[in-house]
Amino acid sequence: CLGLGKEVPFTGLSIPELFRRTLLALESIGGLIVLVLDEVDSLIKKSGDDILYQLTRTNTNLRKSKLSIIGITNDLKFMEYLDSRIRSGLGEEEILFPPYNAVELEDILGRRALSAFYEGVLSPSVIPLCAALAARDYGDCRRALDLLRISGEIAERENSPIVKEEHVRMAQIESEHDKVVEGIATLPLHAKLVLIAIYLIEKSKKNGTITTGEVYNVYKNLCRKTSFDSVTQRRVSDLINELDTLGLINSKLVSMGRYGRTKIIKLAVEERSLKEALKDDVRLQNIIIS
Structure with a gap:
């Protein structure tokens, strides 16, 4: 709305009212209007795909104007995330830009x-x-x-x-x-706590192996120390997988014989990087990483 010259109160507007005002502004401009949505995948992940659905229906409510949408994304699977109604309404043509050489x-x-x-x-x-x-x-x-x-x-x-x-x-x-x-700095709170737990265990055990159970126990102690509610061990296991995917830790599933299988975990970042990333997080100021 602001980009089209329409005022939006600082208290905000409902989505239907925003669309109503946007349609009026588009109609007053007339002609062909091109809307470019950079990193459109981030918009969908944050707000859901209903906004994009409403945009694909815009032309049915316009008489003097027509809206064309260009979406820019680095996610090659982006279209797979969309509802079939949106894919149908887009009638899209994909243009793939290869990486720079x-x-x-x-x-x-x-x-x-x-x-x-x-x-x-x-x-x-x-x-x-x-x-x-x-x-x-x-x-x-x-x-x-x-x-x-x-x-x-x-x-x-x-x-x-x-x-x-x-x-x-x-x-x-x-x-x-x-x-x-x-x-590290942009990780969710509990992912940071899990990472700190791994760091503290590795520092105390030197060359010893670190298991998921040990990480969970230290993580729970950190939560008590900082007055945060802890998540379940299953969720901590998921967070360990996410940290592994990000390359912040290395984890490997190993067999413990009759005791079943467990993950062996190792920190994959330098101590100075961890400290620098966490030093400005006021929520963790009671945790001393010496």
């Missing part, structure tokens, strides 16, 4: 570097190396730009007049560290 990334970085760096401060190998590393990481352009930016920042901190290949290597390590810290 090293040559394309090098071209993009070269253009950006003209604005970001003085002439002659980049070693000839810097941009090709940033492009090659990012191309290896699913052709992520944002990662390529981050590597180039961080390389420059490292060179600046060292008072180096030239950004060198070694700065890119250092930037790669720093970037990976930042990614892990952000991943």
